Amino acid sequence: MRIFTTSLAxxxxxxxxxxxxxxxxxxxxxxxxxPVLDPTQNAAAAIDVIFSVNVYESLVRIGEDGTxxxxxxxxxxxxxxxxxxxxxxxxxxxxxxxxKLTSENVKWSFERAGSATxxxxxxxxxxxxxxxxxxxxxxxxxxxxxxxxxxLSYMASGGAAIFDPKSADNNKTTPVGTGPYKFKxxxxxxxxxxxxxxxxxxxxxxxxxxxxxxxxxxxxAQVPALLAGDIDxxxxxGATETLDRFKADSRFQVVIGSTEGEVxxxxxxxxxxFDDIRVRRAANHAIERKSIIDGATSGYGLPIGxxxxxxxxxxxxxxxxxxxxxxxxxELLKEAGYPNGVDVTIKPPPFAYARRSAEIVSAQLxxxxxxxxxxxxxxxxxxxxxxxxxxxxxxxxxxxxxxxQDNYTRGKDYYYGYQNPEMDALMKAVLAESNxxxxxDLYGQIQRKIADEAVHAFMFQLPRxxxxxxxxxGIWKNSPVSVTxxxxxxxxx
Amino acid sequence: xxxxxxxxxxxxxxNFIIGAILVGVVLSAALLSYFWTPxxxxxxxxxxxxxxxxxxxxxxxxxxxxxxxxxxxxxSRNSIAVGLVAVTIGVLTGVALGLLASAKRGWVEDLxxxxxxxxxxxxxxxxxxxxxxxxxxxTFNSILAIGIFNIPVFARITRGAANAILARDFIxxxxxxxxxxxxxxxxxxxxxxxxxxxxxxTINFALAILAEAGLSYLGLGTQPPNPSWGRMxxxxxxxxxxxxxxxxxxxxxxxxxxxxxxxxxxxxxxALDPRLSRSR
Numbered sequence: 001m002r003i004f005t006t007s008l009a010x011x012x013x014x015x016x017x018x019x020x021x022x023x024x025x026x027x028x029x030x031x032x033x034x035p036v037l038d039p040t041q042n043a044a045a046a047i048d049v050i051f052s053v054n055v056y057e058s059l060v061r062i063g064e065d066g067t068x069x070x071x072x073x074x075x076x077x078x079x080x081x082x083x084x085x086x087x088x089x090x091x092x093x094x095x096x097x098x099x100k101l102t103s104e105n106v107k108w109s110f111e112r113a114g115s116a117t118x119x120x121x122x123x124x125x126x127x128x129x130x131x132x133x134x135x136x137x138x139x140x141x142x143x144x145x146x147x148x149x150x151x152l153s154y155m156a157s158g159g160a161a162i163f164d165p166k167s168a169d170n171n172k173t174t175p176v177g178t179g180p181y182k183f184k185x186x187x188x189x190x191x192x193x194x195x196x197x198x199x200x201x202x203x204x205x206x207x208x209x210x211x212x213x214x215x216x217x218x219x220x221a222q223v224p225a226l227l228a229g230d231i232d233x234x235x236x237x238g239a240t241e242t243l244d245r246f247k248a249d250s251r252f253q254v255v256i257g258s259t260e261g262e263v264x265x266x267x268x269x270x271x272x273x274f275d276d277i278r279v280r281r282a283a284n285h286a287i288e289r290k291s292i293i294d295g296a297t298s299g300y301g302l303p304i305g306x307x308x309x310x311x312x313x314x315x316x317x318x319x320x321x322x323x324x325x326x327x328x329x330x331e332l333l334k335e336a337g338y339p340n341g342v343d344v345t346i347k348p349p350p351f352a353y354a355r356r357s358a359e360i361v362s363a364q365l366x367x368x369x370x371x372x373x374x375x376x377x378x379x380x381x382x383x384x385x386x387x388x389x390x391x392x393x394x395x396x397x398x399x400x401x402x403x404x405q406d407n408y409t410r411g412k413d414y415y416y417g418y419q420n421p422e423m424d425a426l427m428k429a430v431l432a433e434s435n436x437x438x439x440x441d442l443y444g445q446i447q448r449k450i451a452d453e454a455v456h457a458f459m460f461q462l463p464r465x466x467x468x469x470x471x472x473x474g475i476w477k478n479s480p481v482s483v484t485x486x487x488x489x490x491x492x493x
Numbered sequence: 494x495x496x497x498x499x500x501x502x503x504x505x506x507x508n509f510i511i512g513a514i515l516v517g518v519v520l521s522a523a524l525l526s527y528f529w530t531p532x533x534x535x536x537x538x539x540x541x542x543x544x545x546x547x548x549x550x551x552x553x554x555x556x557x558x559x560x561x562x563x564x565x566x567x568x569s570r571n572s573i574a575v576g577l578v579a580v581t582i583g584v585l586t587g588v589a590l591g592l593l594a595s596a597k598r599g600w601v602e603d604l605x606x607x608x609x610x611x612x613x614x615x616x617x618x619x620x621x622x623x624x625x626x627x628x629x630x631x632t633f634n635s636i637l638a639i640g641i642f643n644i645p646v647f648a649r650i651t652r653g654a655a656n657a658i659l660a661r662d663f664i665x666x667x668x669x670x671x672x673x674x675x676x677x678x679x680x681x682x683x684x685x686x687x688x689x690x691x692x693x694x695t696i697n698f699a700l701a702i703l704a705e706a707g708l709s710y711l712g713l714g715t716q717p718p719n720p721s722w723g724r725m726x727x728x729x730x731x732x733x734x735x736x737x738x739x740x741x742x743x744x745x746x747x748x749x750x751x752x753x754x755x756x757x758x759x760x761x762x763x764a765l766d767p768r769l770s771r772s773r
């Protein structure tokens with residue numbers, strides 16, 4: 001018994017001293033694990049959530065307010081004709097493997113991203129680059145074929161990260177970058193660990209010394225992990241019904257914000273029956289958003305009628321484009337040649353918002369005559385079967401990238417399977433446009449076009465439902481881009 | 494000592510009576526669900542979600558506003574169907590393999606038993622997870638997975654019991670009378686080991702229901718919108734603090750079914766085993 005009490009006292013003492021020292025590590029919970037760790041090889045947003053800004057750096061980055069901020073480049077100028085971008089790089093930047101960064105790295109990275117054999121998910125963004133010049137090690141000039149209003153935003157993406165040629169091929173498993181954090185460990189199926197980089201150009205920047213990203217796909221397991229203190233921050237809690245409980249607990253802060261994640265009921269436009277606009281419109285008339293939002297996000301999501309975030313000033317409310325009308329949906333199905341209904345499957349990935357909205361939306365579609373079979377898939381399966389092989393009828397997933405309306409111009413190569421010359425023309429026009437009023441007008445037309453064509457049945461904008469330890473500071477309320485700004489985080493006593 | 498009828502002997506067992514009542518409740522719920530449920534178990538009505546028990550919704554509604562009582566009723570059908578088919582697969586294949594092993598002996602017996610050992614070495618739920626992970630989730634695949642796990646159980650028990658029977662004198666007599674392997678197995682061995690098999694099947698039925706609930710809980714069993722007790726348990730987890738009854742109803746349903754079948758199995762064993770009844 002004495003041994004027990006002594007060890008108990010020692011344990012208490014140890015935990016007391018541990019509590020006195022300011023905390024300098026953090027465990028961040030995530031629902032999805034990245035399939036690889038290289039954003040230039042895979043489109044999974046989870047890669048950017050962990051590595052962009054922290055380990056890999058692009059020339060510029062998107063700030064919390066959604067505007068373009070300096071990244072690796074300290075400054076930039078855009079030529080009069082909008083076709084020449086000159087970026088200035090800081091001196092003394094080294095990669096985690098000790099290699100020095102020069103303008104040649106930018107040239108090499110972008111040529112790699114845009115090459116014919118490139119598998120970069122943002123490859124199309126580099127097609128507009130006509131030439132890359134490197135007049136000196138700290139200057140890089142990108143010459144474009146045509147002006148592009150989104151080019152600078154594109155340069156902020158993980159796909160435009162600047163790599164070191166010697167380590168680039170291994171970045172899939174052992175990331176090497178220039179950011180304030182360096183990669184330490186990846187335990188597959190469990191966690192990725194980053195630690196403060198000793199070679200970062202501004203040593204005072206990061207306060208958190210070690211960050212662990214822990215993967216907890218099961219919404220029911222996320223809650224006890226937070227309650228037990230195993231996880232300090234969970235920016236996207238799946239079981240939104242538990243948020244009230246966290247709000248009432250002084251150990252936590254609940255931060256609800258917006259994301260760029262439009263969540264449509266995605267329809268495969270390149271496959272029967274959704275290759276027929278009447279069937280797609282029937283699906284649009286069949287869905288009822290309030291129930292989906294309440295049931296899948298506890299009411300936190302905002303309804304959308306097209307592919308555009310509702311918090312943006314250019315948003316056009318198209319939620320009434322297809323009023324909830326079962327009779328109309330049945331009529332459209334009949335017109336399309338399915339008087340007795342039609343068999344379709346839905347393949348939702350394992351995220352709570354996706355699985356739940358899939359279940360509710362399936363029940364709604366059934367009322368209109370669709371015979372829906374739910375086939376839940378794991379995330380890796382989703383990326384392979386749905387996203388890559390395009391073998392699906394319907395699915396549900398959040399599209400978290402900003403300015404991703406160009407997905408509607410990617411034709412049959414993209415898993416939407418949607419192709420329309422008018423849409424291509426609109427997208428081309430908006431990219432070439434530098435006048436903001438005209439851009440707004442064109443984006444309005446794009447939103448209407450997506451809704452008119454009923455490419456998908458748009459449901460809601462994914463809310464950012466974050467639960468954080470009460471003493472954590474520097475949290476992003478909204479996520480205009482899928483990154484975790486570790487260098488901005490700190491603990492208070 | 495008089496030899497009573499089987500029924501009378503069973504009815505003398507308290508376990509059997511309690512078990513039979515509990516199983517009867519589950520069976521009638523399953524049968525009832527074919528003809529009538531208060532509401533459609535898959536009808537989603539989000540505005541009316543998490544309603545407490547009332548005259549319209551006897552067990553309240555779940556997080557999508559579905560009627561929990563109807564889901565429990567239809568879920569019982571699902572559990573019984575999966576258990577029944579899985580155990581049938583196990584009995585038919587396992588008994589055939591066990592009889593073959595004991596009739597042929599030699600390398601056939603070795604092969605069958607080593608295969609049974611191999612399958613048996615994996616914990617039941619683990620092998621079921623393995624199989625559904627390969628074949629994909631769904632009711633059919635979970636039946637198959639649970640059925641496959643049942644095969645070695647019945648193969649082993651059949652072989653053991655059959656070997657004991659084959660060593661008896663009346664088998665020698667039958668053999669002397671010119672009966673072959675097949676006739677001896679079917680006419681003498683099988684009827685003499687049927688009691689053991691019935692008891693084992695009842696108990697494995699309970700295990701199969703538990704395994705189905707486990708698989709569905711893990712998302713590998715019955716898929717939505719078909720209700721399943723296991724998935725109801727899973728879905729109720731995050732609502733534990735707001736609507737604890739959502740977890741208690743399917744939990745109690747699983748308990749009643751498993752307890753009932755176990756008690757029934759115990760009662761049957763006691764009733765069918767003359768040695769046990771004599772020792773009491």
